[in-house]
Amino acid sequence: MDTATQIDHLKQLFKSQKAAFNKSPFPDYRKRLNNLNKLKSLLLDNQQQFIEALNKDFGNRSADDSKIGDILTSVSGINYNISNLKRWMKPEKRHVSVLFQPAKARVEYQPLGVVGILVPWNYPVFLALGPLAAALAAGNRAIIKMSEFTPNTTALLTKLVTSHFDEDEVSVVGGEAEVASVFSSLTFDHIFFTGSTAVGKLVMKAAAENLVPVTLELGGKSPAIIDKKMSIKTAVERLILGKTLNSGQTCVAPDYILCPKGKVQELSDELANSFNKMFPGINENNDYTSVVNDGQYNRLINLIADAKAKGASVRELAINPECQKSRQLPLTLITNISNDMTVMQEEIFGPILPIIEYDTIEQAISYVNDRDRPLALYIYSFDKKLQQQIIKQTHAGGVCINDAAFHVAVDDLPFGGVGPSGMGSYHGEEGFKTFSHAKSILSRGKISFTPMLFPPYGTFIHNLVYKLFIR
Template structure:
């Protein structure tokens, strides 16, 4: 009872703080609605210095939250892309900020048309637990580059990282520029109900719907980075070692706790055993043991671990064949939350692994007889966040690109499209809406303000009333045809 009262009191404090910070950021934005290039670059430099100076603390915090998180995975997927994203934004920001000149029809000359990129104001960023640093810093870089102020709601499932990030941002920025909010789901709900000028959410499709519903009450524009079941197609002639090696990397990285992790494989029926054998071989060479291997990440918490175990039990009960890749044959069911990658064969549509986004080290493998059949299977389902195609025939690559839809795509690789600074990242349909990263991030957090300008000479008088003059008739004859 006492702990419940404490939690309620803490939640009330967090909610109260959200209101205070939001009011302060709104007031600060009104005083400085168009930060200069120098101000924005200085903010980005400060953020970069903080990340570089606190790498070890961040690595330790994330490791603690997962109980075992590969430090190299954190460097590769969190710190490195965060720093590179800052570098890219600083290099290109001057060009992004320049007004864009647009065409003016002769009908309206002399005049000018421009699009100016204005900061939107106060933006909200909601961060998930799977990449708690990168998915906070990435949107923050875009928001600061566009000249905004930002409030960041960290995940309650990464308490060490969330508390550290809050501390670091408080030491780096004034609260009315960047502020970090902690708290449980009720705090997150209050956060999303605020009338932000833009709201970016990364998380599940089901929660994304709730976020969008809350934002709609304030007509707040949203960017939703959701998940979905991202398929991988293996062609009939790609060397199996190439496909299996890259898929093993993509699935085992962060043990599948990645929104763009390959969710299931479509494999030619006559190549199924070849894929299984090569996948096991490649994964075993990367992770010869799991239990005491700091390269192999654990499942984030017991709730997620039990969810994934439930998927395997459900599949097995419904007739699936499970192939566990556990090279050393270790016993992992003693609280370690280390979970081997498990291939699931002979799936049926009623299995949970074929209905829900897996978000863990489980990989269903389905078979197909023709590429058209594989494409049809994908197109019959909600549009995924990512799609992977393995095959070197340029004509077939083009066919898959043109005949499928997904948020993003890799050809002969997995995950790596997310790390490209000059490619937009985002979903489509059930996997989200809107984009960020690079220039698209700057544009997402900017208002594209159209400005039509003329000076003393006014050619528009030619169409003023009274109508029906010879000039009107000439204008109609010239421009309505």
């Protein structure tokens, strides 16, 4: 299908979903539950097909990376929506002050309509079906735009969605950047984007032309701070999976480590020891995911070369002479960092890990605060006072204490960024609310005292109200 045909098809799908939503603007509980169960079946019944499609798209995608990062997280989120949907749909009673009595107030959560979901390549199943589950729970219809870098996963998801849903309920489209640009310009009732900050700005700009609300799940440089009193071995055990899962191609992967002065060599050795236990060799190792394509691989190689040229020390944690062929890039440590290195100016999104020394915790906090607010921040310390100091004095979308990345998988925690790392959040109840309009309703019965406030003003009632309530 050429680009023009893809765009025409997209516009027709959008028109069809808009018309269908207008005919049924408030799906009941049973309909929403049925949709969530269909989505769950779609995933559970085709796990192996998804694993194989993801493997083809990456060149080598660890089956366990796919199970952990795409399938388990998606199923868990769907189950959480199913378990809590009835409660979320109930109107919420709100307080009415004596001034407005007798009356009742409530909030009802109404579906927004047709939602557009823009999906990146790194976790294409989870980052398509996670937002979709929340959108369906809230009673919406959705069109999903997949990344052009995951054609096999896109083809499979398109086939399965078509067999489980009517196209005016849920549809999947592919296409290059031109299709994505048109997608962002449509008058969706909400656009949900996961991807880079640079592209997020373009999506928001296009959506602003139509006053379409957006949720932007972006990225940034997520720091890991190791306390001086923390065992380096324990810190590495807690952070290394978050960095090596999907070969670091994760928006919440630790981007750099702030290490206590004098412990960099110990940290480097412990990282090497742990990495080589996990991956004794990475060439053709099915447990170690490849960098997704040549463009991303060359970008990462250039980050390393730039750092070397500017005086950094570079340590590959595995020797892999065939890594260019398989794009299985070993975890690579960079020390002797300077701020002019490109690796410290943009999100890494791969298996490269800069290590920066600090003298005091205040210095580490200042280093974080002098940069854009990250999507995640990681604290490695058992000192609760220090934990609170870092939490209170820094901003980040989310925080893990003595862990990395897994806060994203906790269904009842909202997930989202702050500032350049994103806006809005989803997962759990926050996801339901993101894709709903909180409609305020004030209801009066047969008795109303409002006419007593009508003009002409200056009566005893007016003066009494002002005296009692303007104070």
